[in-house]
């Protein structure tokens with residue numbers, strides 16, 4: 001049942017199937033526009049002044065390589081609105097991504113930005129089977145996170161109906177899927193697996209009307225896709241995006257499913273060696289570095305996503321002329337995505353510092369015993385942490401757990417371990433042991 | 441006169457207790473008694489032995505975290521109500537027990553219970569006029 005053929009439909013043929021020569025001209029114009037708009041942001045203005053960059057400096061796509069990089073830290077340093085290029089009054093919406101030390105990173109959208117964004121979401125939704133007569137359940141959280149509202153507007157743009165279920169309460173999610181006869185589901189891949197397992201356990205396997213799922217927000221594997229499609233009898237599509245760029249909609253799969261088509265009329269996606277920052281060849285893994293071409297509120301130049309993937313410029317059977325990118329195959333930094341939430345080891349360190357002023361040795365271990373991520377922190381006991389009273393030890397362990405949850409918003413199992421039992425590394429400590437097997 | 445007790449942090453995994461015992465064995469140190477308070481993931485091992493200072497040194501050298509704590513060893517008559525009588529006296533003086541463990545030694549009709557009080561010296565004073573025998577280290581480790 002999950003092998004049915006998905007019709008090849010294209011939401012915006014003009015943009016998605018544009019002849020490449022024409023697209024290059026558009027991209028050059030987009031880069032100039034972005035440099036012009038980015039001048040309103042002090043960070044970029046300083047960099048442009050220093051290296052004498054002006055919109056007219058962009059004469060070919062290769063000139064992109066003269067432009068400065070932007071890192072997550074640059075965005076953080078400019079908290080809250082240092083990367084906004086329009087006055088407050090012109091903002092139509094704000095979203096935020098999770099921060100490392102409690103402060104989020106804000107992103108803003110003008111009305112025009114929102115229209116472009118909903119169109120980008122509409123493109124991958126239609127590519128993956130969405131039609132105007134369907135009802136779509138959005139089980140992404142609605143809120144600061146870009147996923148919920150981004151997909152919501154994309155569905156409306158296609159003309160389909162939205163059921164904004166938001167995240168959580170699995171039993172109720174399944175009731176809605178069944179009673180509303182939902183056609184398409186939007187959530188994270190691990191939550192889709194979790195739903196599938198519960199649906200099977202409730203004896204409802206094969207009894208739902210569900211046909212499609214659009215999954216994103218965390219890396220997943222082909223094996224997970226097979227499991228989800230098999231259990232639910234659906235076709236599941238992958239899409240990619242990040243709030244710093246726009247949210248979901250940077251790329252998404254077509255019916256052929258041989259990589260995610262990059263929306264190249266809106267973004268330039270480079271694939272670079274994360275060490276040398278030189279471009280890597282098609283098919284070779286590198287870090288995705290993204291530049292926006294049309295954004296007004298938050299134009300962004302050469303943003304280092306830290307996501308590792310590879311690019312594919314070969315023609316696709318679907319008729320789109322855009323480049324495709326592979327699934328995300330890892331990170332070039334130590335960020336973890338746990339149950340869809342971004343977590344950095346430095347956040348765990350900060351939580352441990354709050355407990356005692358100096359952080360003990362620790363290690364983070366990620367597993368996925370069923371379909372949901374489990375996260376544990378092993379903390380080495382030091383003489384000053386140790387008490388002969390069990391109650392005091394429990395108190396300390398619980399305090400660590402509370403501080404970690406306060407900073408990350410996630411529950412971690414805290415394990416106290418004997419001194420010198422965690423591996424020591426010369427140079428940069430390896431803090432994270434991810435045993436979820438995302439790249440097989 | 442408090443007794444010196446060693447407390448060690450041990451993980452709840454195969455081999456963690458034998459690692460401690462092997463260090464003591466290699467240094468020819470013998471344990472008088474021990475008690476283990478454990479949870480699913482870790483435990484606190486409490487040891488009484490004569491050469492506690494030497495034991496502490498070799499255990500710390502072996503990488504263990506060791507804490508020396510004053511505990512009181514109270515002699516309990518080995519008869520029904522023996523412990524109840526003692527606990528009644530402790531209650532009378534509002535001495536709250538952090539933890540305790542029992543063992544028998546030498547004398548046939550006597551048991552020893554080790555008590556960990558928040559303030560052992562206050563406990564010694566409170567109990568000095570009570571019909572309770574505090575076992576001295578010299579008796580315990582003879």
Ligand SMILES: [Zn+2]
Nearest residue numbers: 254256316318
């Ligand atoms: Zn395609």
